[in-house]
Amino acid sequence: MLRTHTAGELRFENVGERAFLCGWVASRRDHKGTIFVDLRDRYGLMQCVLRRGEGEDALVMERGSELPLETCIRVSGEVSARPEGLRNRKMPTGDVELLVDELEVLGTAETPPFELEADGELSDELRMRYRYLDLRRKKMTALMVLRHQVTSRIRHWLDEQGFLDVETPILTKSTPEGARDYLVPSRERKGAYYALPQSPQLFKQLLMVAGIDRYYQIARCFRDEDLRADRQPEFTQLDLEMAFVTEEDVLQILEDLTVLLLREFRDHEAATPFLRMSYAEAMATYGTDRPDLRFGLEISDLTESLADSGFRAFSATAQAGGRIRALRVPGGATLSRKQLSGLEDVARENGGKGLVWLKVGDDLALGGPAAKFLGEPENEALKGRLGAQAGDLLLAAADQERVVAQALGAVRLEVGRVLDLIDREAWCPLFVVDWPLFEWNEDEQRFDALHHPFTSPMAEDLDMLETDPAAVRARAYDLVVNGVELGGGSIRIHQEKTQRRVFDALAISEEDADAKFGFLLQALKYGAPPHGGFAVGLDRLVAQLAGVTSLREVIAFPKTTSAACPLTGAPAPVSEDQLGDLGIRPVR
């Protein structure tokens, strides 16, 4: 070993010991006769002192005076107590310093492209291009450590619960539904392609058939869709599946794990059991399938009360079968016109036609552009149903149910931000349950699976698969924490016949089903056990625990919004030879 200690571990009790340290020059303060070098490694920061004087080593002083920042060095010397009054309380190692008598430059650094110890904002691109420098920074190192500790804890706990970690293929078969696949051309069979997995879904189901009745994997998943702050083209799932279980068993595991992680990594004792909310209630009351319960502002449906309103935007929508919904913002009458206009923009950006706002005056009279269209009965209905009080703001919208839900859901979040209603310390986990199995796809005039095609319908809804697919509920569930969808899962179909009926409802022909999912259907014929599981977005989970909003912060080598890697330059062209091996000729 080139070192005896790390830069973060030396304390007062080490005084007198001889130590060898390796690390990077985080800071250098040269006083000519005395040079202070702050040595950084992943464990911390240690002040090293180079001194002219008795027993001086001219070579050490010379090297020390020429050390560029971020140079990798090895030093040795005696651990010494810092003189009284010169101790640094901000540093864990601030009581001691290393009196350097040997200094070896292991790797000289060019002037870094940015200052690692500075506070300022840096562009993501720059950080990604020099990620190896970015990751040296204390904050980033801590995030990497946190991620490791979380995965390590998860593995340990699942091991205790009897789960087997099984790896599944990265080169696999394209699944036609869902996200766009990343494809890998086959050299052996030209014109054929592997796909990178969007998730290990089918393999874990096969493992259930195989009798691996408790499986998990921390699995890389790939989806070729546009990126967001919370979406990377390759991401990591904690993937888990159990045989011989019902929803309750799976949710219990998920809840136990969430409680454990919040306790150990956020020192938060989550209340159990977690709230369960139906998909329908989430959509109606919060306008989203992943409600942020850290603040109120519930949405109310006022369609019946306002259907005959003199306000045509309301009455016409109600007659057309749409819904009129509103939320009350306590004390929101203080919002400026500009802020209200901003809320209107949010409604429009999220599909709504507009937003009706009404301020509740001291006399409880409603003010605002739309107020004059509302008669006394509507006024009373609004105020009564919403419980309006003086100084409140009422926000209403009317549209088809899905649209009004999404628009008001977005407005609700924006109001929460603008008025700073979100309790930053709160953790509000819940399970969203009772999902519809299918979702009507207007463009393609058929049903899509809302979760995925392998999700089991509820037994009591099975008969409606052919007669009323839209009414069939799924044995699916999502884990939502603070408005973030951390994961989800379902009880799967374990009977071939049922799986075929679901494919049929999805307008997947028998031939297509056999061609694409024949291996699954085949496996289900050999004594498949009832099973179910879930997948948690590990990057999102770690980001939540770390209190950061972008997944890029918790991924060592992330990609930009255009799915590129500024560090390696991927994606990049390849040689014609490489393409030739694969039987591929580029389109010019």
Add this chain to the structure above:
RNA sequence: GGGGCCGUAGCUCAAUUUGGUUAGAGCACCGGACUGUCGAUCCGGAGGUUGAGGGUUCGAGUCCCUUCGGCCUCGCCA
């Protein structure tokens, strides 16, 4: 594919309303001073195709068009 914001020194940012002289500052870097600093301090210096291309103008960092890149977002993400 659409919308929004951004791009000026290595980094973070300025550049006076409505286009006007030689594009500035802090940090980093280079040189000098300094034996107790701790994101050292002080003195001096160097550093620019204002992302790229085109246009308007007597004159463009500033206005217009195109393009590249980054971030946010809608669509998309079973």
